[in-house]
Amino acid sequence: MRFSHQSLSGLVLACAAVSVAAARDDATKPSIVLIMSDDQDRRLGSTDFQSVLHREIFSQGVEFVNHFATTAQCCPSRASFLRGQSAHNTNVTNVHAPGGNYDKWVQAGLDEEYLPHWLKKAGYKAEYVGKFLNGYNIINANITPKGWDHVDALLDPYTTYYNVPVMSQNGERPVYYQGFHSTDVVRTKALERLQSLVKGSEPYYLQIAPYAPHVQNDVHHTIPLARHMDLFPGISAPRTPNYNPDDEHQASKGGWPGTLPRMNETTQQTADKAFRYRAQALQGLDEIIEDVIAMLDANGKLDNTYVIYTSDNGYHIGQHRLPGGKALFYGEDTNLPFAVRGPGVPKNMTSQIPGVHLDLVPTFLDIAGLPEADWPSFLDGRSLLPQWKDPAGSSSGVGAGDGNSKETLNVEFWGSCTIEAPEGRELGAPFKNTTYKTLRMLGDRQSWLFAVWCTGQMELYDTAADPYELVNLAGKPEHEAVLSRLNALLLVTKSCAENTCRDPWAVFTPNNGTDEKVATMKEAMDTKYDAYFASFPRVHFASCMQYQDIANEQPFYPASAGTEKGLGFANRRPTDNFAFTTGGVAITDDNFHGTPEQRHATLEQVYAGARNLTDEELAAPAEPKKGGKGNGGDGAAEKRWGSRSCPSGLDLAMINTQIFLAHR
Numbered sequence: 082m083r084f085s086h087q088s089l090s091g092l093v094l095a096c097a098a099v100s101v102a103a104a105r106d107d108a109t110k111p112s113i114v115l116i117m118s119d120d121q122d123r124r125l126g127s128t129d130f131q132s133v134l135h136r137e138i139f140s141q142g143v144e145f146v147n148h149f150a151t152t153a154q155c156c157p158s159r160a161s162f163l164r165g166q167s168a169h170n171t172n173v174t175n176v177h178a179p180g181g182n183y184d185k186w187v188q189a190g191l192d193e194e195y196l197p198h199w200l201k202k203a204g205y206k207a208e209y210v211g212k213f214l215n216g217y218n219i220i221n222a223n224i225t226p227k228g229w230d231h232v233d234a235l236l237d238p239y240t241t242y243y244n245v246p247v248m249s250q251n252g253e254r255p256v257y258y259q260g261f262h263s264t265d266v267v268r269t270k271a272l273e274r275l276q277s278l279v280k281g282s283e284p285y286y287l288q289i290a291p292y293a294p295h296v297q298n299d300v301h302h303t304i305p306l307a308r309h310m311d312l313f314p315g316i317s318a319p320r321t322p323n324y325n326p327d328d329e330h331q332a333s334k335g336g337w338p339g340t341l342p343r344m345n346e347t348t349q350q351t352a353d354k355a356f357r358y359r360a361q362a363l364q365g366l367d368e369i370i371e372d373v374i375a376m377l378d379a380n381g382k383l384d385n386t387y388v389i390y391t392s393d394n395g396y397h398i399g400q401h402r403l404p405g406g407k408a409l410f411y412g413e414d415t416n417l418p419f420a421v422r423g424p425g426v427p428k429n430m431t432s433q434i435p436g437v438h439l440d441l442v443p444t445f446l447d448i449a450g451l452p453e454a455d456w457p458s459f460l461d462g463r464s465l466l467p468q469w470k471d472p473a474g475s476s477s478g479v480g481a482g483d484g485n486s487k488e489t490l491n492v493e494f495w496g497s498c499t500i501e502a503p504e505g506r507e508l509g510a511p512f513k514n515t516t517y518k519t520l521r522m523l524g525d526r527q528s529w530l531f532a533v534w535c536t537g538q539m540e541l542y543d544t545a546a547d548p549y550e551l552v553n554l555a556g557k558p559e560h561e562a563v564l565s566r567l568n569a570l571l572l573v574t575k576s577c578a579e580n581t582c583r584d585p586w587a588v589f590t591p592n593n594g595t596d597e598k599v600a601t602m603k604e605a606m607d608t609k610y611d612a613y614f615a616s617f618p619r620v621h622f623a624s625c626m627q628y629q630d631i632a633n634e635q636p637f638y639p640a641s642a643g644t645e646k647g648l649g650f651a652n653r654r655p656t657d658n659f660a661f662t663t664g665g666v667a668i669t670d671d672n673f674h675g676t677p678e679q680r681h682a683t684l685e686q687v688y689a690g691a692r693n694l695t696d697e698e699l700a701a702p703a704e705p706k707k708g709g710k711g712n713g714g715d716g717a718a719e720k721r722w723g724s725r726s727c728p729s730g731l732d733l734a735m736i737n738t739q740i741f742l743a744h745r
């Protein structure tokens with residue numbers, strides 16, 4: 082093995098050819114620390130188990146109870162957040178090919194313009210520790226996530242094995258942190274970065290993204306730190322009114338949930354255990370919050386730092402008979418824990434003001450003081466900073482349709498979807514007919530959830546009267562007027578961009594071609610507009626496909642949105658037949674790490690048992706799936722980690738990857 086660390090660092094530097102604006106010395110700009118958990122619900126009460134989150138963030142800031150993901154799965158949700166674009170515009174729509182993953186993100190060139198690049202324009206340092214995008218793995222680790230001043234990311238396929246943490250720092254050779262739980266490794270590394278950032282003179286953005294409380298895929302539940310494994314004896318998943326509902330309610334569900342049998346005693350007990358493991362795993366998140374706050378405080382930086390807590394998507398356990406998982410449009414999967422403390426944010430408040438992850442990029446650029454002229458033109462969200470500072474004020478605008486509120490939000494999904502429970506396969510997972518478009522409206526007077534499945538089935542819930550989304554009103558004549566408005570809106574939001582995402586009502590001209598507009602659902606419901614809204618074609622799919630295909634999703638409104646003028650085409654490269662990489666697992670460890678002694682582990686301790694992955698480990702055959710085969714075993718590791726030339730993402734992927742050809 083002739084792997085040379087020296088030449089690699091040189092390579093990383095030389096390849097980081099992105100122009101970095103000279104950092105301005107602006108000590109007064111607030112810094113931002115974002116702590117993002119993985120797959121954490123709000124609606125099942127997971128945050129009730131986080132006393133530190135309550136004490137240090139909820140009580141010291143504002144909890145926004147109507148914050149949503151616009152796509153309820155890790156990779157697409159994170160990609161949308163980092164780009165500030167809806168999934169239909171990034172076209173990163175699933176966790177694996179053809180819909181998504183890190184290789185697609187790179188090959189589409191989405192990494193050339195996203196959050197860290199823009200923060201750096203504003204004079205910020207930008208750093209990332211933890212899980213990045215699915216598919217960032219031991220094979221493509223040297224394709225360093227662009228833009229970050231420092232990035233230290235968990236690598237697939239080990240991401241899911243809590244007790245086998247493998248990470249790459251700035252695209253260097255993957256390192257295995259033997260003897261540690263990944264949440265402890267992420268915490269220790271993040272604190273070391275924070276320590277250096279608070280000592281520096283520049284404002285900074287630090288994202289800390291542990292994998293918890295995501296399931297460890299092979300055991301179908303999360304693995305908490307060993308020191309938390311005795312906590313919360315006897316708790317069970319909450320029996321919400323939509324928990325394991327009866328046939329009458331379930332029969333009206335569309336898509337694959339409509340096919341599920343009622344969960345039996347065994348399935349419920351397994352799900353209850355999974356719920357307890359989640360509560361335990363969240364203690365690891367609380368420890369991160371505790372240490373971050375303490376470090377900011379000790380350095381006199383707490384008052385000038387926004388500390389934000391959220392997740393990438395939500396989670397269900399037993400709702401609508403779904404034992405465990407996400408990827409659906411219901412409230413459990415999309416409504417996220419979300420809270421912020423920081424300069425100008427009032428203390429100990431709860432706010433109903435809606436927000437989505439798409440709004441975070443504009444909010445952060447607003448905080449960073451980047452002039453709007455320097456913002457990318459393609460952002461689909463809006464800054465929430467005014468609402469963070471005035472969460473009860475008149476600018477709240479819920480349902481006001483005044484252009485300051487997000488009355489409607491778009492939730493979408495493509496591709497296969499699983500059940501995160503041992504019974505998954507028996508119940509029919511992975512499911513294929515899972516693609517859908519939905520619209521959620523959050524108003525003072527009217528709240529609705531409207532969904533159209535790729536199978537043509539529809540669901541409509543009056544979420545003000547029926548917050549558990551049990552009674553499907555689609556197809557009921559008395560709700561036809563509402564449905565026609567929501568259908569027209571969804572026709573716009575499913576392909577919206579920029580202003581049409583921020584204010585989809587503005588697209589309509591219901592007053593016989595005059596400029597007069599409707600601004601809210603209340604106005605649109607005037608019976609004089611019945612014929613206008615009824616005239617729109619129904620949102621429709623030609624068939625159930627695993628990725629976004631223009632022909633399959635006709636019609637669009639306006640029609641130009643469904644051409645290469647829309648759907649984010651102008652700001653990304655085509656990814657047809659893109660190549661993707663998959664690494665194999667060579668290391669296992671059946672011990673439970675995260676002992677009490679490791680609670681305050683130092684970086685030296687974390688590195689004491691750490692070692693580089695060997696060439697053999699890097700070449701381990703990937704689990705064969707979908708007719709593809711693993712890569713590696715061809716001396717490729719040396720090419721990747723010892724080469725002097727700047728590899729392009731595509732070249733590398735072509736050297737030893739599966740090439741996805743099957744989807745045309």
Ligand SMILES: *[C@@H]1O[C@H](CO)[C@@H](O)[C@H](O)[C@H]1NC(C)=O
Pocket residue numbers: 345346347348504507508
């Ligand atoms: C409970 O349901 C699961 C999933 O359908 C099934 O695998 C299991 O055999 C059932 N258990 C009992 C005791 O009926």
Ligand SMILES: *[C@@H]1O[C@H](CO)[C@@H](O)[C@H](O)[C@H]1NC(C)=O
Pocket residue numbers: 140429
């Ligand atoms: C926060 O507000 C609640 C009531 O809304 C109150 O009971 C609690 O003491 C407050 N906590 C702090 C830290 O101010």
Ligand SMILES: *[C@@H]1O[C@H](CO)[C@@H](O)[C@H](O)[C@H]1NC(C)=O
Pocket residue numbers: 591592593609610
């Ligand atoms: C538009 O014009 C038609 C025919 O003149 C009329 O029937 C309809 O009510 C008008 N619609 C509105 C919203 O004014």
Ligand SMILES: *[C@@H]1O[C@H](CO)[C@@H](O)[C@H](O)[C@H]1NC(C)=O
Pocket residue numbers: 514535536623624625
């Ligand atoms: C999936 O949807 C297609 C329509 O696109 C339908 O023909 C097929 O029967 C569906 N399969 C299942 C398992 O529901």
Ligand SMILES: *[C@@H]1O[C@H](CO)[C@@H](O)[C@H](O)[C@H]1NC(C)=O
Pocket residue numbers: 172179180628629630631648656657658659
């Ligand atoms: C989305 O990605 C898939 C897979 O790479 C590709 O085939 C499809 O054309 C893309 N759709 C759009 C609208 O760009």
Ligand SMILES: *[C@@H]1O[C@H](CO)[C@@H](O)[C@H](O)[C@H]1NC(C)=O
Pocket residue numbers: 084085086087254256691692693
């Ligand atoms: C990995 O290998 C490089 C180059 O030989 C070396 O500098 C580095 O210390 C190694 N890392 C670990 C954790 O052993």
